Amino acid sequence: MHRKNIRQLVTKQLKYNHPHWKKMTKKSKKELAKQVMDEVVSNYDYSQILDLPIERLTGTEDQTPSEGIRTLAEMAEYIDNFYSDNLFNFDKIRKPYPEISYRKFCTDEYFGKERKQNRRFIKLPLNTKKQVHHTELSHFRASFSFTKLMNILVYILHH
Numbered sequence: 001m002h003r004k005n006i007r008q009l010v011t012k013q014l015k016y017n018h019p020h021w022k023k024m025t026k027k028s029k030k031e032l033a034k035q036v037m038d039e040v041v042s043n044y045d046y047s048q049i050l051d052l053p054i055e056r057l058t059g060t061e062d063q064t065p066s067e068g069i070r071t072l073a074e075m076a077e078y079i080d081n082f083y084s085d086n087l088f089n090f091d092k093i094r095k096p097y098p099e100i101s102y103r104k105f106c107t108d109e110y111f112g113k114e115r116k117q118n119r120r121f122i123k124l125p126l127n128t129k130k131q132v133h134h135t136e137l138s139h140f141r142a143s144f145s146f147t148k149l150m151n152i153l154v155y156i157l158h159h
Helices: 002-017 026-043 054-058 072-084 116-121 134-142 146-158
Strands: none
Touching: 002 026, 072 146
């Protein structure tokens, strides 16, 4: 959080103390940014408690999310209800974080000939060793809308 606060302070100083920023050369911008960053870091008090909302620290307080994207609070409520309102207890099988590597799921462990149920689900033939290529899974992910991707991301980050 302190890093985001430092970044906000540097941006504010560059914006208000250097109004001709856009007219400067790239090299002079780098030098000025480094100089301001060093000054802010050397004078920054890391012992202070930040009670600023995350939206202000990230500069997103004026932005509204697209329609259909759930807030963190709504997603947390959804996940809590999902785990408590089901017939099965999913808490027993929770992992520390989800595995989202496509290459991992393109192995015999998931789609080998003995995994007939998985192969049927993704419509692979049962009598051959044909495997799913990780690019096919990548194309599947690319077909998601922005709203679905954001809800999945919030779901994954909540765990």
